[in-house]
Amino acid sequence: MTHTAIIIGGGLHGLSTALHLARLSGWRVTVLERRHVGRHSSGINAGGVRRLGRDMAEVGLSMVAAEIWASLPALVGDDGGFRPSGQMKLAESDADMAALERRHDAMRAAGWTHEELIDATEARRLLPAMAPHIRGAMVVRDDGAANPMRTVMAFRRAVLAAGAEIIEGVSVHGIAPGLLVETDHGPMRADRVANCAGAWATGLAAGLGEHIPTTAKASMMMVTERLPPFCQPTVGSQSRALSFKQTEEGTVVIGGGHQGSNDLATETANVDFANLAHAARIAADIFPVVRNARIVRSWTGIEARTPDQIPVLGESRVLPGLFHSFGYSGHGFQLSPAAGAAMAELMARGATNLPIGAFSPARFAA
Amino acid sequence: MRVDVLVLGAGPAGMSAALEARAQGLSVLLLDENAAPGGQVYRGARADARGPGADQARAGAKLAAALAGSGAERRFGATLWAIEPGPVAFFSEEGGARRVAAGQIILAPGTTERALPLPGWTLPGVMGVGAAQILMKSAGLLPSGAVWLAGQGPLLWLYAAQALAKGGRIAGIVDMSGPRTAALWHLPAALAAPGYLARGMAWMGAVRRQVPVHRSRDLRAEGDGQLERVVIDGTPHPADTLLLHDGVVPNTQVTRAIQGCAHRFRAGAWEPVVDEWGHTSTAGILVAGDGGGVFGAAAAALSGRIAALAVAHALGCFGVEQRDALAGPLLLRRGRQRAPRRFLDALFPPLPPPADPVMLCRCEEVSAGRVREAVALGCLGTNQLKAFTRAGMGACQGRVCGPLLHSAVAAARGVDGAMVEPLRTRFPTKPLTLGELAALA
Numbered sequence: 001m002t003h004t005a006i007i008i009g010g011g012l013h014g015l016s017t018a019l020h021l022a023r024l025s026g027w028r029v030t031v032l033e034r035r036h037v038g039r040h041s042s043g044i045n046a047g048g049v050r051r052l053g054r055d056m057a058e059v060g061l062s063m064v065a066a067e068i069w070a071s072l073p074a075l076v077g078d079d080g081g082f083r084p085s086g087q088m089k090l091a092e093s094d095a096d097m098a099a100l101e102r103r104h105d106a107m108r109a110a111g112w113t114h115e116e117l118i119d120a121t122e123a124r125r126l127l128p129a130m131a132p133h134i135r136g137a138m139v140v141r142d143d144g145a146a147n148p149m150r151t152v153m154a155f156r157r158a159v160l161a162a163g164a165e166i167i168e169g170v171s172v173h174g175i176a177p178g179l180l181v182e183t184d185h186g187p188m189r190a191d192r193v194a195n196c197a198g199a200w201a202t203g204l205a206a207g208l209g210e211h212i213p214t215t216a217k218a219s220m221m222m223v224t225e226r227l228p229p230f231c232q233p234t235v236g237s238q239s240r241a242l243s244f245k246q247t248e249e250g251t252v253v254i255g256g257g258h259q260g261s262n263d264l265a266t267e268t269a270n271v272d273f274a275n276l277a278h279a280a281r282i283a284a285d286i287f288p289v290v291r292n293a294r295i296v297r298s299w300t301g302i303e304a305r306t307p308d309q310i311p312v313l314g315e316s317r318v319l320p321g322l323f324h325s326f327g328y329s330g331h332g333f334q335l336s337p338a339a340g341a342a343m344a345e346l347m348a349r350g351a352t353n354l355p356i357g358a359f360s361p362a363r364f365a366a
Numbered sequence: 367m368r369v370d371v372l373v374l375g376a377g378p379a380g381m382s383a384a385l386e387a388r389a390q391g392l393s394v395l396l397l398d399e400n401a402a403p404g405g406q407v408y409r410g411a412r413a414d415a416r417g418p419g420a421d422q423a424r425a426g427a428k429l430a431a432a433l434a435g436s437g438a439e440r441r442f443g444a445t446l447w448a449i450e451p452g453p454v455a456f457f458s459e460e461g462g463a464r465r466v467a468a469g470q471i472i473l474a475p476g477t478t479e480r481a482l483p484l485p486g487w488t489l490p491g492v493m494g495v496g497a498a499q500i501l502m503k504s505a506g507l508l509p510s511g512a513v514w515l516a517g518q519g520p521l522l523w524l525y526a527a528q529a530l531a532k533g534g535r536i537a538g539i540v541d542m543s544g545p546r547t548a549a550l551w552h553l554p555a556a557l558a559a560p561g562y563l564a565r566g567m568a569w570m571g572a573v574r575r576q577v578p579v580h581r582s583r584d585l586r587a588e589g590d591g592q593l594e595r596v597v598i599d600g601t602p603h604p605a606d607t608l609l610l611h612d613g614v615v616p617n618t619q620v621t622r623a624i625q626g627c628a629h630r631f632r633a634g635a636w637e638p639v640v641d642e643w644g645h646t647s648t649a650g651i652l653v654a655g656d657g658g659g660v661f662g663a664a665a666a667a668l669s670g671r672i673a674a675l676a677v678a679h680a681l682g683c684f685g686v687e688q689r690d691a692l693a694g695p696l697l698l699r700r701g702r703q704r705a706p707r708r709f710l711d712a713l714f715p716p717l718p719p720p721a722d723p724v725m726l727c728r729c730e731e732v733s734a735g736r737v738r739e740a741v742a743l744g745c746l747g748t749n750q751l752k753a754f755t756r757a758g759m760g761a762c763q764g765r766v767c768g769p770l771l772h773s774a775v776a777a778a779r780g781v782d783g784a785m786v787e788p789l790r791t792r793f794p795t796k797p798l799t800l801g802e803l804a805a806l807a
């Protein structure tokens with residue numbers, strides 16, 4: 001007997017959910033995407049594949065995801081450009097170093113050992129180009145970075161190869177009782193529906209009377225011209241907002257969560273250069289070599305942020321058969337291969353052993 | 367920094383807009399990345415110019431002189447790289463980034479030349495007629511050796527006439543225009559066309575008397591690391607320089623980067639949607655001149671003045687009646703200038719996309735065949751094409767390849783160009799350094 005599922009949203013979470021579900025026997029899966037797959041956060045994010053510094057509640061799922069990233073070709077036939085080149089968070093002051101030590105202790109106490117505290121000498125060995133004021137760092141050596149669009153395209157191909165259908169250019173207006181999905185091309189019905197609509201998922205839930213408090217954020221990024229190789233790992237700072245990575249092509253991608261403005265209705269976001277200037281300053285403080293590099297492009301991506309900054313993943317409290325997966329709050333790229341597996345299990349079996357308990361939508365019940 | 371009007375571009379539209387705004391008592395900042403005023407048509411314009419295009423050069427020199435005495439603040443060598451709501455603009459000058467808040471912004475960025483991809487077009491020795499014209503106007507340089515021109519459109523013939531008049535030599539011209547074009551050339555006489563069309567025919571006549579003209583679309587550039595010959599209908603001819611031209615399109619690098627600024631597809635190219643005054647769909651942003659649709663220098667100068675009057679009205683200099691009274695005659699004159707343009711557009715639709723092996727995006731080395739493959743795999747648009755091929759993701763942000771990718775995707779899908787959204791651009795639309803940006807924090 002065949003079951004049907006509709007996945008709303010062709011970002012990585014929608015695609016990953018679709019892929020895992022389509023590979024279970026007896027599921028006919030359709031992805032509905034308003035624009036084209038990867039049009040929003042999933043295609044344009046910083047590509048950080050990071051366990052480093054995650055919320056304690058997210059570490060478990062993030063560990064599962066890391067396993068999948070390490071063998072991504074087995075899942076989607078391509079590595080998505082993933083390189084385990086490391087993730088580092090730098091201490092720029094003694095206070096930063098003390099904060100990293102506290103985090104290190106807390107992680108050990110919880111039984112996690114992947115985050116490693118290193119001194120300035122080891123940090124400099126890993127990052128010869130860094131400025132002299134760095135005191136030390138936290139590092140996860142086999143974290144890394146991938147190419148977001150390449151990852152999206154690999155998932156897209158795998159989803160199609162698994163026999164699922166992806167319909168681009170179809171917008172979902174609402175989800176009605178009886179799992180009726182209303183689109184601008186007419187209504188559709190399925191046995192299970194997944195709400196993976198990113199920044200717009202909250203609105204779809206609200207249409208059903210399900211209140212999940214998120215705000216839209218529009219993190220800004222910029223990329224420079226190609227520079228000779230000088231930096232392998234992805235670099236952040238303990239006390240200042242930075243994500244800094246040199247790609248294989250030599251370009252440097254800089255972000256860190258500095259916010260532009262956004263408009264959900266028109267799906268647009270504006271870069272705020274006076275604000276993006278802070279990211280430029282932090283990057284140039286830590287890596288003086290980039291000061292004269294030319295910026296060739298900047299952009300923003302819109303995503304939903306929850307009050308506790310961990311995602312919403314689980315069955316709707318209002319409409320059984322509807323499952324939510326959104327609110328990844330700026331760090332859902334790394335989680336996507338594992339979160340999709342959890343979603344598929346929830347949708348097909350109603351339960352999963354994957355560590356997602358903290359993400360239940362029920363935590364927002366008044 | 368704060369001004370009433372920021373004007374981008376010191377061609378006929380920008381200079382006229384700045385002058386008119388000053389005449390209405392507004393403070394004006396005029397930016398141009400070039401070292402001197404003029405834009406493309408008035409580049410290096412001198413009051414004592416002679417030969418083909420001399421009347422335009424004299425007009426340009428007059429305008430630049432008036433501008434210099436107008437009290438408008440003019441900054442040359444200044445590149446605008448971002449516009450934010452407000453409107454607020456950012457530009458760089460001598461290695462320093464600056465922010466300026468403006469009452470309104472008039473963009474007069476002119477045109478860019480549509481690239482003409484044919485086999486071998488990426489060889490050194492092959493370039494655009496537009497680039498050759500810049501060298502001629504700004505440095506007096508003419509290409510030496512066996513020089514070939516190929517493509518279609520009035521500017522091709524104007525350049526040939528100007529180069530010949532300056533003592534240049536042209537080995538041959540390959541006219542790639544459609545089969546009925548030659549006959550249609552005679553129609554504008556019936557259209558009460560302004561002088562420049564008649565002059566266009568005169569240029570073409572003069573050039574044809576001096577240079578062999580081949581009519582063909584079967585053209586290849588060949589050579590070992592450098593252009594050595596052009597092959598026309600299978601016959602090789604020695605060549606040192608090949609200048610290509612397939613018309614010009616509005617320069618929309620800036621307007622396409624403004625989120626929500628509406629564009630439309632007309633005459634084979636994207637242009638911002640503007641009303642008769644030049645208002646775009648974004649509050650406070652106007653476009654004047656060819657950047658809002660290609661109608662030539664005379665119409666551009668008039669649109670500059672019209673846009674400045676709209677801005678003066680918006681900023682409270684005068685009411686609607688005064689605005690309409692001042693603009694009325696200008697609108698009428700511009701209408702007459704614009705009339706023949708539709709005819710030219712119909713005469714020279716863009717050449718069809720090339721065969722599979724020909725490169726479309728040089729930065730990322732994406733061929734026409736790869737674009738067709740992507741479309742076969744379900745790629746519907748140029749922005750999506752980045753995901754399939756990286757086409758258009760080079761540092762130039764698709765300045766050269768954008769229109770080519772767009773027509774290739776539309777043709778492969780078998781739909782009209784209007785159905786395929788244009789390549790988005792992102793600020794900074796001109797590179798600036800991290801250090802320059804950091805200094806704004």
Ligand SMILES: Cc1cc2nc3c(=O)[nH]c(=O)nc-3n(C[C@H](O)[C@H](O)[C@H](O)COP(=O)(O)OP(=O)(O)OC[C@H]3O[C@@H](n4cnc5c(N)ncnc54)[C@H](O)[C@@H]3O)c2cc1C
Nearest residue numbers: 009011013034042045046048172198301328331332333334
């Ligand atoms: C600038 C930036 C940098 C980031 N860097 C990192 C990083 O380094 N590491 C990391 O782990 N994470 C990072 N993230 C976060 C990560 O990108 C997101 O968490 C993740 O991509 C979210 O995926 P998604 O599928 O939930 O949402 P999206 O990718 O936004 O997908 C949602 C999709 O739903 C579609 N949709 C919406 N509404 C409808 C509707 N009504 N009908 C049909 N379709 C609809 C949209 O068009 C969209 O394609 C970053 C995010 C941004 C913005």
